[in-house]
Amino acid sequence: VTLQQTESLLRSTQNELVQAGKLAMLGQMAAGVTHELNQPLAAIRAFADNAVQFMRRGQLPQVEENLEHISGASAHMGKIIAQLKGFARKSGDAIAVVDVAQTVEAAVLLLRNELHQQGVAIEIDVRSPVQVMGDVVRTEQVLINLLRNAIDAVETVEYVADKRVTVIVEHDAGEAVIRIRDSGPGIPDEVAPHLFEPFFTTKPSGKGLGLGLAISSSIVQAMNGRLSAHNLPEGGAEFTVRLPAPAPGL
Ligand SMILES: Nc1ncnc2c1ncn2[C@@H]1O[C@H](COP(=O)(O)OP(=O)(O)OP(=O)(O)O)[C@@H](O)[C@H]1O
Ligand SMILES: [Mg+2]
Known part of the structure; x- marks a missing residue:
């Protein structure tokens, strides 16, 4: 094998490693994001169930409060998802x-x-x-x-x-x-x-x-x-x- 061939093999192997590393990283991030979405999702469900109950009883201020909590928890989930989108940019x-x-x-x-x-x-x-x-x-x-x-x-x-x-x-x-x-x-x-x-x-x-x-x-x-x-x-x-x-x- 020539030096040139060795160099090109090294370069392509390096590239593959970088790609594999990125994929592994993405897998970790995905597992992490999925994990972190569970709690706010469960909370949204509970707030929604509460809102329905309060609505049935005509307790509008409590309905409003629970809807606000839903809005806050959704925003929180959105920011967690944004972490995955921006995973390449650590400084973001x-x-x-x-x-x-x-x-x-x-x-x-x-x-x-x-x-x-x-x-x-x-x-x-x-x-x-x-x-x-x-x-x-x-x-x-x-x-x-x-x-x-x-x-x-x-x-x-x-x-x-x-x-x-x-x-x-x-x-x-x-x-x-x-x-x-x-x-x-x-x-x-x-x-x-x-x-x-x-x-x-x-x-x-x-x-x-x-x-x-x-x-x-x-x-x-x-x-x-x-x-x-x-x-x-x-x-x-x-x-x-x-x-x-x-x-x-x-
Ligand atoms: N407050 C605690 N008291 C006693 N043991 C704990 C406590 N917190 C964590 N542990 C132990 O540490 C382990 C790892 O906790 P970790 O939060 O990383 O995972 P988990 O709670 O088992 O699962 P996940 O957080 O992914 O739902 C737990 O399974 C438990 O054995
Ligand atoms: Mg835990």
Whole structure:
């Protein structure tokens, strides 16, 4: 073989690898986007069902409120889909000031139906108002995944009165800290090393894909933050999101 032939073979192999890499990337993104659309979609369905009920009872202000929630959740879904469209352009992310407490409220709203159905009490404790720089929708996605896991974790708790999820928002050493605590069984020792691995799940098929924490940790890392987990002395798990935030309220 001549040098020329070798060079051309190398070049075409390189091209194929680049194409294969792009396809693999697209596959990952598609799995991720599909995963992230589930929760807002379920929320839209619940808001729509509620709107119908309120309509039947002639409670128009509640109908209006639920329609507004549908509109908000659809906009949220649109932005998640836009992430897939723009996946080639990494820099296309919308960077803005994100109010952490507001984002927590928005995430909780999309899980309202699950919380209600399971009888889970949620407490939001904003110890210090704090803002971070980032993408509102992505920050919301992280919180939805963590809250969803917390709700799933308390499912096995025997007494409804003991099903609790607590969100704490505070400012600590230049960071916004969001703690999501649950009163579930905690993270088993054998699960802890695999928490953030894609497709690692202990949930029955159809219930969990094992993508929530993998997606969340990559979003948090892209925002120069950290996502970690530990068990609480009183039982249950705590997931902690740390994001750079220069000063309280800034
Ligand atoms: N709050 C928690 N308490 C106890 N275990 C948890 C908690 N959150 C996550 N885990 C464990 O980590 C695993 C991985 O979580 P992850 O969110 O990545 O996937 P999943 O919830 O199983 O599925 P998906 O998020 O794709 O619906 C879970 O299956 C569960 O075993
Ligand atoms: Mg999950």
